[in-house]
Amino acid sequence: MNEVYEFLNKCETYYLATMDGNEPKVRPFGTVALYKGKLYIQTGKSKSVSKQMMSNPRVEICAFDGDTWLRLAATAVNDDDIKAKEFMFEKYPMLKSMYKADDGNTQVLYLTDAVAVFNSFSKPPKTIKF
Numbered sequence: 001m002n003e004v005y006e007f008l009n010k011c012e013t014y015y016l017a018t019m020d021g022n023e024p025k026v027r028p029f030g031t032v033a034l035y036k037g038k039l040y041i042q043t044g045k046s047k048s049v050s051k052q053m054m055s056n057p058r059v060e061i062c063a064f065d066g067d068t069w070l071r072l073a074a075t076a077v078n079d080d081d082i083k084a085k086e087f088m089f090e091k092y093p094m095l096k097s098m099y100k101a102d103d104g105n106t107q108v109l110y111l112t113d114a115v116a117v118f119n120s121f122s123k124p125p126k127t128i129k130f
C-alpha cells in the first residue's frame with residue numbers, strides 16, 4: 001500500500017473513474033493520504049463523484065509518472081471519522097478554504113478490496129493487493 005501511496009503522491013494528479021448507472025465517469029483527483037493504515041481520498045458529498053461512489057463503491061484510479069502507470073481498482077468506503085478528515089486537511093491545507101471537517105459536505109473515503117497493477121513498457125507488471 002505504501003508503494004501505491006508514494007506513487008500517487010509523486011504523480012500529484014490521478015484519474016478517478018466511477019460508474020453513473022451504466023455510464024463511466026472519470027475526472028482528475030489529487031488528494032491521497034495514509035491514515036491508520038488505510039489509503040484515503042477526499043471529496044465533497046455534494047459532488048456527483050461522491051453520489052456515484054455511494055451508489056456503486058467500485059472505482060478505478062489511473063496515474064502515470066512519465067514511465068510507469070498504475071491502475072488501481074478498489075471499493076471506496078465512506079468514513080465519517082472527523083480525525084481522518086482533519087488529517088487530510090493537515091496534508092492539504094489549501095482544502096481549508098473550501099471545506100471544514102464538520103461542514104457536512106467534506107467526505108473522506110478509504111480504499112479496500114484493492115488491486116493495484118504497476119505497468120511500464122520496460123518492466124513486467126507488478127501487482128499489489130490491499
Ligand SMILES: Cc1cc2nc3c(=O)[nH]c(=O)nc-3n(C[C@H](O)[C@H](O)[C@H](O)COP(=O)(O)O)c2cc1C
Pocket residue numbers: 013025027028029030031042043044047048049050
Ligand atoms: C489536478 C486536480 C485535482 C483534483 N483533485 C480533487 C480531489 O482530490 N477531490 C475532489 O473532490 N475534486 C478534485 N478535483 C476537482 C474534480 O476533478 C472536479 O470537482 C470534478 O468535476 C468532480 O467530478 P464530478 O463532476 O463527476 O463530481 C481536482 C481537479 C484537478 C484539476
